[in-house]
Every structure is written in structure tokens, then in C-alpha cells.
Amino acid sequence: MTGDAAPAPDTGVEELRTARLLLRRPGPEDLDAIFALHTDPEACAHNPSDLLETRKDAELLLLRWSHQWNRYGFGYWTVRPHGSAETLGFCGVKIVGFRHRAVLNLFYRFFPSSWGAGYAGEAATAVVGWARVHRPDDLVIARVRPENVASQRVALRAGLVRAAHLDSPGDDGTDWFYVSKGAGEG
Ligand SMILES: CC(C)(COP(=O)(O)OP(=O)(O)OC[C@H]1O[C@@H](n2cnc3c(N)ncnc32)[C@H](O)[C@@H]1OP(=O)(O)O)[C@@H](O)C(=O)NCCC(=O)NCCS
Numbered sequence: 001m002t003g004d005a006a007p008a009p010d011t012g013v014e015e016l017r018t019a020r021l022l023l024r025r026p027g028p029e030d031l032d033a034i035f036a037l038h039t040d041p042e043a044c045a046h047n048p049s050d051l052l053e054t055r056k057d058a059e060l061l062l063l064r065w066s067h068q069w070n071r072y073g074f075g076y077w078t079v080r081p082h083g084s085a086e087t088l089g090f091c092g093v094k095i096v097g098f099r100h101r102a103v104l105n106l107f108y109r110f111f112p113s114s115w116g117a118g119y120a121g122e123a124a125t126a127v128v129g130w131a132r133v134h135r136p137d138d139l140v141i142a143r144v145r146p147e148n149v150a151s152q153r154v155a156l157r158a159g160l161v162r163a164a165h166l167d168s169p170g171d172d173g174t175d176w177f178y179v180s181k182g183a184g185e186g
Pocket of ligand 1: 042043044045046047089108109110111114115116117118119120121122143144145148149150151153154157
């Protein structure tokens with residue numbers, strides 16, 4: 001442990017497993033993948049504000065992800081196939097303020113080489129399932145650009161439902177909203 005970082009609350013979720021995937025808490029060993037993914041124009045085509053320029057930017061992004069883990073005991077996971085060192089992408093939730101309440105914002109971004117195999121849907125389903133069990137009172141939201149059909153499909157596959165009445169401007173233009181069922185929208 002370095003500095004004043006608090007130990008992560010013991011939520012037992014530093015790893016999640018699905019049929020094909022292992023999701024685990026990111027660390028310094030993931031820096032190359034974080035940098036590569038967030039400098040890939042195709043992987044950020046719908047959300048160009050997420051593009052990074054320098055490795056230092058990637059280090060800061062990992063630091064923010066790690067702070068979330070340290071503070072809340074969950075965050076974004078690194079996604080790999082079982083028994084493989086290949087990082088497919090990242091998927092998880094982070095706490096954000098939305099309409100005067102804290103909600104869980106669902107994130108997923110995968111390397112284009114892995115697209116179309118159902119990996120994002122599988123990972124996002126596991127993450128939303130985790131949230132339903134461990135954070136049952138929290139609304140899960142996904143904000144998706146209207147042109148990003150693949151991402152919309154992933155949100156639905158993970159069990160979220162379209163909430164058009166919440167659509168609002170985001171960093172890259174209008175965001176379509178998808179939300180979890182049952183947690184209430186406040
Ligand atoms: C969105 C993204 C994560 C999807 O990854 P993926 O691994 O290809 O997704 P899956 O293979 O699990 O497919 C999920 C669904 O999307 C559909 N889909 C995948 N690519 C699609 C495309 N280009 N057009 C339409 N539907 C598509 C699949 O058929 C599947 O549909 P189903 O659930 O009805 O069977 C991936 O495209 C990505 O990383 N994009 C860049 C980052 C991004 O946009 N993140 C979301 C920001 S809101």
C-alpha cells in the first residue's frame with residue numbers, strides 16, 4: 001500500500017467469472033492495453049472525448065479507476081478469456097451523480113479485433129448482475145450515442161431498458177439512456 005490509499009472494502013468482487021471470461025481489477029500491468037484502446041480511433045469513434053493522447057493520460061485514467069476501487073470496492077474490470085493473457089477490453093460501473101442522486105454508470109469498451117463474438121454482452125451481463133446483487137438500490141444507467149447500435153444492443157443484452165425520457169446532452173452530443181429495471185428512477 002502506498003500513500004494514504006484506504007484498503008478496498010471487502011466486496012469479494014475483484015474477480016468475476018462468466019462462461020468464457022475472467023473479469024479482474026485492473027492494475028499497472030493493464031496500462032499498455034488502456035493506452036492502446038483509448039488511442040484507437042475506431043474504439044472511440046462514438047465517444048471521441050474519451051480519446052487519450054499520451055501515456056501519461058493513460059496513467060491518470062488508471063489512477064482514477066484505482067481511486068474508485070479503493071474508495072468503493074468495485075469499478076471497471078479488465079476482461080480476458082479464461083487462461084489467456086489477451087485483454088479483450090474493459091467493462092464495469094462507476095458512481096456518478098445523476099439528477100441529484102448517485103447512480104452506477106455502466107461502461108464497456110473492447111478492442112475492435114474482439115468485436116462480434118458476444119464478449120461485451122457477456123461481460124456487461126455479469127457486471128449488471130453483480131450490481132443487482134451487491135448494489136440493489138442503485139440505478140444502473142448506460143448513456144449511448146444514437147448511432148452506436150452495437151452499444152445499444154449490449155445495454156439491452158445486459159438487461160437494461162430504454163429510457164427515452166432521460167435522453168440528454170453528453171460530452172459528445174445527445175446520449176440515449178438505458179436503465180436497470182426495479183431500482184427506481186427517482
Ligand atoms: C459496443 C461494443 C462494446 C460491442 O462489443 P461486442 O463484443 O462486439 O458486442 P457483442 O458481440 O457482445 O454484441 C452485442 C450485441 O450487439 C450486436 N452488435 C455487435 N456489433 C454490432 C454492429 N456493428 N451493429 C449492430 N449490432 C451489433 C450483436 O449482434 C449483439 O446483439 P444481440 O445481443 O442482439 O445478440 C464494441 O463495439 C465497442 O467496444 N465499441 C467501442 C466502445 C463503445 O462504443 N462503447 C460503448 C460506449 S456507450
